[in-house]
Amino acid sequence: MPKITFYNLPIEKREKLINAVKQEFSRVPLTQASISNIVKSARIPRGSFYQYFEDKEDAFFYLLEERVKRNQSEVYFLLNKYNGDIFEMMIAFFEKVITEQDENRNFLKNLFLNMTYEVEHEFGRSFNGYEANQQFIQFESKVNTELLHISNQEEFKYLMKILTSVLLRSIIEAFSKELSKEEAVRNFKLEITLLKRGLKK
């Protein structure tokens, strides 16, 4: 987590810093990003960076968390829009992510093509944060479980794991192969179809 001094920063300066951070993580993935670049681009002395963040990772996860918050709103919005149909929500979310533009797109691309466990875990919170039971229950309540072939909450949890696995993998494929929106969506829909009806005859 960013240090208190970061939050104490005058908005203007903080924005400048955030932009520099974002720029760097849009340029290259986490492991290749350099603090030197960030401070140069934000025009702050090197020591200051460490006044605000623990290290590179800290800055990265700050950005990621902001993104996850936006995703959570989006997910609730879509769930509502599709009357709790989680499959439709996933498809719409997928489409939203892969059609992101400009800097956001590059950030996401670097993010998805370098999905370490920690990053994935954090990003997965977009859908529920299934570690925190309370949040999960709240999430489940927005889902129309009538549509789902499950018999208890545990199965719902595993169903979510399956869906997020496949979603992430499909996003990664879309980014890595630079698929067109149409092609990517088509592929993902096909996978969802298979998932819905079951893999076994």
Add this chain to the structure above:
Amino acid sequence: MPKITFYNLPIEKREKLINAVKQEFSRVPLTQASISNIVKSARIPRGSFYQYFEDKEDAFFYLLEERVKRNQSEVYFLLNKYNGDIFEMMIAFFEKVITEQDENRNFLKNLFLNMTYEVEHEFGRSFNGYEANQQFIQFESKVNTELLHISNQEEFKYLMKILTSVLLRSIIEAFSKELSKEEAVRNFKLEITLLKRGLKK
């Protein structure tokens, strides 16, 4: 790919080098590994390392590829053992991976908890190498597709993508949460059950 000089090395020296590489990548994930450690441990001068490998990644992927080759044999063996039942094969493979011991285990753990797209892509070849059509067809021929709810080869390809996604994700979870073998297998089987019967009512 390693350079020719690597393959020209007398076996003994090559083994020493491979062991040093393996040791380093078992200690820490790719991004944290250091060539300095490798050359120190292999007792070769720094310049020599670059005589054999392009860079860190090159050495890492060499090791990974060796692993993938072993996996491919294993997969064919298991497929045969279970009469082409891909679900049973997956479960057995899952169990094999998470119960790996000692250095291999650490190598795999670092591998799975830091699954970039490239690593995943390479590891995925354990199951077919579904980019090369010929290999894929050979793989498919070993699978009993009678058991599967698919109507053409394209659907089989997507089915494989789904299964490998879920498999990888489950392995990652097992490593990250340090699940016992029993617990991990139980979870994975549950997911396979859901996949088989379908997610939609």
Add this chain to the structure above:
DNA sequence: CATCTTAAATGACAACGTGTCATATGTCAA
């Protein structure tokens, strides 16, 4: 055997990145 040629080995080095720390500066209350 002497010589030439090509392959491989070696380690010093420049370039770069990281995190720290002693010092300077700013702020606010007493």
Add this chain to the structure above:
DNA sequence: TTGACATATGACACGTTGTCATTTAAGATG
């Protein structure tokens, strides 16, 4: 004005990387 605390600053020690000029080794050839 002073003291106390928060923040800013940038030089620096340390570690890592990839290169390259120089040696050394291994054959081949006459």
